[in-house]
Amino acid sequence: MVLSCEDVSLGYEGKPVVEHLNFRLEQGDYLCILGENGSGKSTLMKAILGLKSPMQGMLVRGEDLKANEIGYLPQQTVTQRDFPASVQEIVLSGFLSKRGMRPFYNKEERKIAQKNMKRLEIEPFMKKCYRDLSGGQQQRVLLARALCATSKLLLLDEPVAGLDPRVTAEMYELIQKLNREGITIIMVSHDTQAAAQYANKVLHVSDKPEFFDSKEAYLKSAIGRQYADYATTREEGV
Numbered sequence: 001m002v003l004s005c006e007d008v009s010l011g012y013e014g015k016p017v018v019e020h021l022n023f024r025l026e027q028g029d030y031l032c033i034l035g036e037n038g039s040g041k042s043t044l045m046k047a048i049l050g051l052k053s054p055m056q057g058m059l060v061r062g063e064d065l066k067a068n069e070i071g072y073l074p075q076q077t078v079t080q081r082d083f084p085a086s087v088q089e090i091v092l093s094g095f096l097s098k099r100g101m102r103p104f105y106n107k108e109e110r111k112i113a114q115k116n117m118k119r120l121e122i123e124p125f126m127k128k129c130y131r132d133l134s135g136g137q138q139q140r141v142l143l144a145r146a147l148c149a150t151s152k153l154l155l156l157d158e159p160v161a162g163l164d165p166r167v168t169a170e171m172y173e174l175i176q177k178l179n180r181e182g183i184t185i186i187m188v189s190h191d192t193q194a195a196a197q198y199a200n201k202v203l204h205v206s207d208k209p210e211f212f213d214s215k216e217a218y219l220k221s222a223i224g225r226q227y228a229d230y231a232t233t234r235e236e237g238v
């Protein structure tokens with residue numbers, strides 16, 4: 001088991017946003033979290049990262065997964081896109097929570113960062129400034145950074161937001177490759193097609209009670225069909 005969510009309710013100032021949530025993930029799972037805006041997807045991510053305590057219930061991590069061993073790719077804001085640091089520095093910052101009070105990154109960390117930059121094909125511009133990269137390149141830098149934090153579990157909050165169709169497909173292929181190498185993936189998305197193609201499990205947070213099951217069961221469910229129809233209609237501009 002990598003992560004188990006047992007009757008978890010989350011909220012702010014005593015008001016629940018997500019209630020009685022139950023799901024369980026095994027090593028190698030690819031979970032897609034779907035749901036309307038404001039339904040609590042990012043709040044759940046914060047709880048998984050250990051940044052927010054449940055109002056009720058328990059989030060249990062697998063025995064060999066520490067809180068600082070979760071790789072996180074946050075939703076990008078406009079200010080973050082303008083960050084004035086080099087690609088290499090940003091990738092290395094994935095080790096920050098493990099580095100503690102040590103002032104510098106060690107040899108091993110630099111080696112792993114190099115390997116991850118190679119893996120995501122961003123090595124050629126490692127000395128470049130992050131803000132001078134395209135949106136797709138920036139996402140690969142943040143993914144390499146997340147990989148420095150983990151070899152077990154990646155949390156991706158809308159990793160393809162703002163990317164064009166070709167770069168979106170490349171990003172999804174990359175994530176799939178990492179998943180096939182054994183990394184468990186939790187991805188927040190609005191993209192039911194991506195869920196259908198890549199994930200093996202789906203959590204839909206805006207339905208009450210929340211839906212959690214295999215992708216196949218989701219696609220056959222009333223909420224799954226309704227959400228997929230809605231997304232198609234929206235894309236066609238009807």
Ligand SMILES: Nc1ncnc2c1ncn2[C@@H]1O[C@H](COP(=O)(O)OP(=O)(O)OP(=O)(O)O)[C@@H](O)[C@H]1O
Binds near residue numbers: 043
């Ligand atoms: N720090 C906060 N204090 C109070 N309420 C908050 C806070 N952060 C989020 N909320 C509220 O909690 C609810 C869930 O927000 P959350 O960001 O988790 O939704 P989401 O599903 O990730 O939305 P989106 O798809 O738009 O990113 C919303 O009603 C939001 O206004």
